Amino acid sequence: xxxxxxxxxxxxxxxxxxxxxxxxxxxxxxxxxxxxxxxxxxxxxxxxxxxxxxxxxxxxxxxxxxxxxxxxxxxxxxxxxxxxxxxxxx
Amino acid sequence: xxxxxxxxxxxxxxxxxxxxxxxxxxxxxxxxxxxxxxxxxxxxxxxxxxxxxxxxxxxxxxxxxxxxxxxxxxxxxxxxxxxxxxxxxxxxxxxxxxxxxxxxxxxxxxxxxxxxxxxxxxxxxxxxxxxxxxxxxxxxxxxxxxxxxxxxxxxxxxxxxxxxxxxxxxxxxxxxxxxxxxxxxxxxxxxxxxxxxxxxxxxxxxxxxxxxxxxxxxxxxxxxxxxxxxxxxxxxxxxxxxxxxxxxxxxxxxxxxxxxxxxxxxxxxxxxxxxxxxxxxxxxxxxxxxxxxxxxxxxxxxxxxxxxxxxxxxxxxxxxxxxxxxxxxxxxxxxxxxxxxxxxxxxxxxxxxxxx
Numbered sequence: 540x541x542x543x544x545x546x547x548x549x550x551x552x553x554x555x556x557x558x559x560x561x562x563x564x565x566x567x568x569x570x571x572x573x574x575x576x577x578x579x580x581x582x583x584x585x586x587x588x589x590x591x592x593x594x595x596x597x598x599x600x601x602x603x604x605x606x607x608x609x610x611x612x613x614x615x616x617x618x619x620x621x622x623x624x625x626x627x628x629x
Numbered sequence: 630x631x632x633x634x635x636x637x638x639x640x641x642x643x644x645x646x647x648x649x650x651x652x653x654x655x656x657x658x659x660x661x662x663x664x665x666x667x668x669x670x671x672x673x674x675x676x677x678x679x680x681x682x683x684x685x686x687x688x689x690x691x692x693x694x695x696x697x698x699x700x701x702x703x704x705x706x707x708x709x710x711x712x713x714x715x716x717x718x719x720x721x722x723x724x725x726x727x728x729x730x731x732x733x734x735x736x737x738x739x740x741x742x743x744x745x746x747x748x749x750x751x752x753x754x755x756x757x758x759x760x761x762x763x764x765x766x767x768x769x770x771x772x773x774x775x776x777x778x779x780x781x782x783x784x785x786x787x788x789x790x791x792x793x794x795x796x797x798x799x800x801x802x803x804x805x806x807x808x809x810x811x812x813x814x815x816x817x818x819x820x821x822x823x824x825x826x827x828x829x830x831x832x833x834x835x836x837x838x839x840x841x842x843x844x845x846x847x848x849x850x851x852x853x854x855x856x857x858x859x860x861x862x863x864x865x866x867x868x869x870x871x872x873x874x875x876x877x878x879x880x881x882x883x884x885x886x887x888x889x890x891x892x893x894x895x896x897x898x899x900x901x902x903x904x905x906x907x908x909x910x911x912x913x914x915x916x917x918x919x920x921x922x923x924x925x926x927x928x929x930x931x932x933x934x935x936x937x938x939x940x941x942x943x944x945x946x947x948x949x950x951x952x953x954x955x956x957x958x959x960x961x962x963x964x965x966x967x968x969x970x971x972x973x974x975x976x977x978x979x980x981x982x983x984x985x
Contacts, residue, residue, distance in 0.1 A: 557952060567951040569835070570856030570872040627905060 545628075546591070549619065552626045553587045566626060573625065582618055592616060632665035636714045637935055638741075640692065641721035642672035642679030646861050650721035650893075652679040653921035657931040659685060660924055664932060669713045675972035681964040688713050689968075690977035695728045702728050703735060710739050712977060717938040718743045719931065721893075721915050723799060726751050744938040746892045746914055753888055754912035756796055756827050763909060766887045768880055770909045771899075773829035779812045782828065786811065789830040796827040802864075804831060832908050834901040837872065839881040840916060840923045842930045844943060845891030849882045850933050851946030853923035858954070866919055868956040871926045871949060876907055884912060893920070893934060919955060926953040 557565040562580045564573040575583060585595050596612035605611065623629045637658060641651030651670060658664045667687040670679045673694060680689045690709055693701040709715055718741055720729050726745055729736075733743045745751075753762055763770035771794075774785055786793060786808055795811055796802045797818035805811045811828070818826045841852035854877040859868040881896045893916035899908045916930060923930050926949040936943045971978040 565952055568872055568874045570837075570858070570870045 548628055549623060549626075550586060550589050552628055553583060553622070556583075556626075558583060569627065571625065579618065582615055583622075586619070586622075592619060632663055633661075633932070633935060633939070635666040635716045635935060635939055636669065637666055638669045638671050638709065638713070638715040638718040639721065640671040640719070640725055642670045642677035642689065643674070644678040644682075647863050647865055648918040650916045650918045650920055652682060652685070653918060653924075654719055654721055654916060654931040655679065655682075655685050656921050657924040657929050658935065660921075661929050661932045664935075666935075667713075669709070669715055671709075675969050678962060680968060680972060680978070681962040683962070686980060688977065688979045689972060691972055695724050699728055699732055703732055706732075706736060706741065707739055709977070710741050713979075715741055717741070717935050719893075719934055719938070720745055723913065723915060726914055742938045742940075744892050744934050746888075746890055750888045750890055751914050754884075754894075754914055756798060756911060757825055759827075759909070759911070762884070762912065766883050768883065768909050769906055771830045771832050773827055775825045776815070776828050777824050777826075779815045782811045782815060783808050785828045789828075792831045794829040794831050796829060797822040798825055798827065832899045832901050832910075833903065834899045834908075836910070837874070837877050837898045837900060838866075838869075838917060838919070839877055839896045839898065840920050840930060841881045841885060841894045841896065842916075842933055842937070843885035843888075843890030843892065843894060844937055845889055847886040847889045848945065849885045850937070850943055851923070851928040851930050851949075852878050852881050853926055853928050853930075853949050854878060854881075855919060855922060859956075866957075868954065869919055869922060871922060871951050871953045873951045880907065880909065884909075891937075893930060922953060922955045923949065925955070926950045 555567060557567060562575040564575060592615050596615050599611040639651050639655045641649030643649040644652045655668050655670060658668055670686040670689040671692050672679060673692060679685065693705050695702060720726055729743050730745045730748045730751060733745055736743055757775045759770050760773060772789060792804050792806045793811060794802050794804055795814035799822045803814035805814050815826050837854055837856050839852050839854045842850040844850050854872050854874060855869045856872050857866040857869050861867050877898060884896060895913040895917035896909060897911040899910050901908060920930055928946045928949045933943050933946065968978055
């Protein structure tokens, strides 16, 4: 499976989630619930719109004050990996 | 729309931490503005909690245990037909189904329709025949063996690995990690429910349940899937949420279609964590105790069951709300001496305000 197609799977899956403004997430197919913080909510919204992880990381670098040790690409990739696991895509 | 005016007998008024489905079935009927009939609660103990639920029942009566035999059950139901005019009987306990399925034609002659699957369907979904059912329906079920002696348990442990699951023929399951514990569980279930005992490979995963109603032609009138969110120490759901996963619903519909199932059903499924495979763990031949969740989510399965029993045209129910939750509670219900006295002495009661 290509990287693009797996991302499309994730986007489709994320679009099924019910997400409140406060970051409370309900997965209607598994019944699981999660909480995400404001940053997580921004990432979820962007992924649902089909934004690529690398573009999203670049956007975060421009719009957030980051410490020298921060690596938004790594953090977002970790977040996506967790999402894939939680939504049974992996 | 014309209201449903039938007198409906609902069994299973027990509602402890291992609740019977009778109270939620009666609540579902009461919840419908289309139901204008009367509900007679039927139980096995004057202290069954359903008898004391305010506004739930128009009457109540004590039944003989099914083990008393067909004749005893028939005579009591004939008496209750005369006393209460019961037209539709919705049994909700596994232990009642065989005797009521066997009596349904005689009861129909009295003017009492029992919504119950055919005997061969009840047998087809029994725990001891789950593997056979899975083959017939091309579904997956954990490897299991029906055993009548503990001497084979060691061999099954070698074959299935540990832990394994030891199940009673009607009810209960122990997850055990050693031959000694497996043999103890075997003897426990033989003493409680008799032979055989089912020994099953353990599947680690997440449990989902589906409540459904079949109309007897192979059509699923409605089905609602739920994930348990909290369990009692008996493994019963204390909280749950409706979910939508086509695999869960398709699996249930396939069983109903294959067996031409008539009546309520619960399918217990396990989504294996390691593989993502879905296993049918059990099929219960009646509504589950959480069936009121389905009603709250938009599918009143008990109401459709009454319509089905009355021979009315029953449409396939529409979609249901995903994310609807239930959380059980404990509640001290107040009762007067008269209710307990009537149920203890006469074995029946008509509640004030109910029509004669």
